Amino acid sequence: MNLTLKVWRQPDTNSEGNFETYKANDVSEDMSFLEMLDTVNENLIEDGVEPVAFDHDCREGICGMCSLFINGRPHGPLHGVTTCQLHMRSFKDGDEIVIEPWRANAFPVIKDLVVDRTSFERIQQAGAYISVNTGAAGDANQIPVPKNDADESFAAATCIGCGACVAACKNSSAMLFVGAKVSQFALLPQGQPEREKRVLAMVNQMDEEGFGACTNTGACSAECPKEIPLSVITRLNREYLRASLTSKD
Amino acid sequence: MSNFAKTFSSSLGKKLVMALTGIFLCTFLIVHLIGNLQLFKDDAGQAFNAYAYFMTHFTPIKVVSYLLYASIIIHALYALMITSANKKARPVAYAMQASNQNSAWTSRNMGILGTILFIFIVVHMGDFWWKYHNAELPYARYEISLDNPNDIQVSEVPYDANRLVHSEIVDPQAGKKIIISKDLYKVVQNAFQTWWYVLLYVIAMFALAFHLVHGFKSAFQTIGWNNNRYIPLVRFIGVWVFGLLIPIAFAAMPVYFFLFK
Ligand code: SF4
Numbered sequence A: 001m002n003l004t005l006k007v008w009r010q011p012d013t014n015s016e017g018n019f020e021t022y023k024a025n026d027v028s029e030d031m032s033f034l035e036m037l038d039t040v041n042e043n044l045i046e047d048g049v050e051p052v053a054f055d056h057d058c059r060e061g062i063c064g065m066c067s068l069f070i071n072g073r074p075h076g077p078l079h080g081v082t083t084c085q086l087h088m089r090s091f092k093d094g095d096e097i098v099i100e101p102w103r104a105n106a107f108p109v110i111k112d113l114v115v116d117r118t119s120f121e122r123i124q125q126a127g128a129y130i131s132v133n134t135g136a137a138g139d140a141n142q143i144p145v146p147k148n149d150a151d152e153s154f155a156a157a158t159c160i161g162c163g164a165c166v167a168a169c170k171n172s173s174a175m176l177f178v179g180a181k182v183s184q185f186a187l188l189p190q191g192q193p194e195r196e197k198r199v200l201a202m203v204n205q206m207d208e209e210g211f212g213a214c215t216n217t218g219a220c221s222a223e224c225p226k227e228i229p230l231s232v233i234t235r236l237n238r239e240y241l242r243a244s245l246t247s248k249d
Numbered sequence B: 001m002s003n004f005a006k007t008f009s010s011s012l013g014k015k016l017v018m019a020l021t022g023i024f025l026c027t028f029l030i031v032h033l034i035g036n037l038q039l040f041k042d043d044a045g046q047a048f049n050a051y052a053y054f055m056t057h058f059t060p061i062k063v064v065s066y067l068l069y070a071s072i073i074i075h076a077l078y079a080l081m082i083t084s085a086n087k088k089a090r091p092v093a094y095a096m097q098a099s100n101q102n103s104a105w106t107s108r109n110m111g112i113l114g115t116i117l118f119i120f121i122v123v124h125m126g127d128f129w130w131k132y133h134n135a136e137l138p139y140a141r142y143e144i145s146l147d148n149p150n151d152i153q154v155s156e157v158p159y160d161a162n163r164l165v166h167s168e169i170v171d172p173q174a175g176k177k178i179i180i181s182k183d184l185y186k187v188v189q190n191a192f193q194t195w196w197y198v199l200l201y202v203i204a205m206f207a208l209a210f211h212l213v214h215g216f217k218s219a220f221q222t223i224g225w226n227n228n229r230y231i232p233l234v235r236f237i238g239v240w241v242f243g244l245l246i247p248i249a250f251a252a253m254p255v256y257f258f259l260f261k
């Protein structure tokens, strides 16, 4: 199939960006979206044009590095799929595809389609950890964990930190991400010692990074490649309120 | 900053303020609606005028009404604060955004709906609340037969600064109860004779419906309440009671007066 791509180009954070139009010809429907971009880049290199910069690493939907806002949606048109797992069979011959970077104050563009997501790292560093004693490993299953809690915690922990939730949200809110990270610990006994401190610190960092506030549109969860449910935001709200009322420091 | 101030100035805390004031405003709607049902009584407005007097002169209700005015203002101010911060969170807009693929229209347009409602509240209070408190309204004099409470004679009494807003005397000899009250009912009746004014009310009630379809359940989400057992109930009430029943009942009032009074 033959496609027309409108791609955001921006040399660096401080420069103005603009859209460039490129042709992608003879695209196989078995290619992944990123492979399609690879071939476009090869042609650009042959033509002596700077290739389009975009993020990727594992290309199997687990690392959270790939991004791309494709035709108005993060990770493209499919549900529960990262950009690297999106295949060209989701498009048809003659399509025009608009490709933009995540757009948020807290995700500044580094180059073209690559954005700086270290704001997520700083939120994680603020509280997404637990204390573990060193020494001999304890017995597995020594601490009872209800099955439901374990399942919910695990589901929350599947968040890969890609930032699609922020990209999709009209408020650039990071609450689905932070909700997932807070939930995964709040549900488990191992997460209890830092429970209050964690949520207060992470929310504080989230605000400092300049993410917006949730208005419960649900766009984040609808676009999340790991289908993190909106209920993690409810839990975040609850944990925050609880911590504000009960925290000892 | 104290812990308390810190909580309420955070993004989550501001949302909490929106949720709590919003739920309070929702409960007020129920009270307001039940009271206004007096408008449908066929008694020349006697019950409605008595209700208006009660609402403005019974101290506990007066206290609640000041809380209510404060809630409206706080809800609007916090909405402005949150919206402006949210706008700043995305300095460069997307060229293409398929928002309708991932979220409901109502949820993305609470600001527009809220603005319509705010304008409506100002107009509405100017027309009824302000007039009732400050305008030189005439009085309605009701003579109600003690034997048959449905036998009501009504006449107009001109404005008199010295007259009480509402007075009641029973005259056993004449077999009558005489009630004289400031005639807000007449104001309502006159207001809803103009078609565009009725239309304004109906449009505002559409805005209310859409605002609450998202707002009611959203408030519970923000408070952190997502118990699987109760959330379906919250959603049901949000859609059927606050999204349909209440706005329709309110909209029925101006329409009823326009068509039948
Ligand atoms: S919550 Fe979903 S969309 Fe957001 S960072 Fe995690 S995986 Fe990505």
Ligand code: FES
Binding pocket: A055, A056, A057, A058, A059, A060, A061, A062, A063, A064, A065, A066, A082, A083, A084, A085
């Ligand atoms: S490249 Fe790792 S998730 Fe897409």
